[in-house]
Amino acid sequence: MYPQTHFLFPFFIALILTEFNLLSWKLALLAGTVGVLVDLDHYFEHIMHAKKNKFSLKDTWNNSIKLHKFYQRSFIHHWIGAVLIASILLAALFFNWKISLALAIGYYSHLILDHYHLKGKKLEIKIGPLFINEYHTEIILDAILIVLVFVLVGLI
């Protein structure tokens, strides 16, 4: 899934919880941001495994989207990371359960989205040096999430 989907999905879930006064809009933004930041491990894996341009964000992106020269997901994308993060978030519950909940929504929604495999036609374009190779179904999901977010914040 692409960064915008990793932001919109947890942001939408957290916004629903703001309707019940369980979270604030700032924590909803935190959930969305964490959803995107989980993929930072791709950059660290790129630095460790790339033969050239180790620090290139462009090469990290293109390897992740199209080239797949090596695996870019670290342990935080797998069950061991899920268990480790769960232990940290459970401990954090006692300090600030709302922040812990927002972090959990961001992190676990990311894992759910990454392990849900879409099928069908793809939008395959290049924007400058960056490959975009996105399923139409993900674009539709993003559009639905944007409309739902607008409904929740009262713009529609």
Ligand SMILES: [Zn+2]
């Ligand atoms: Zn991911």
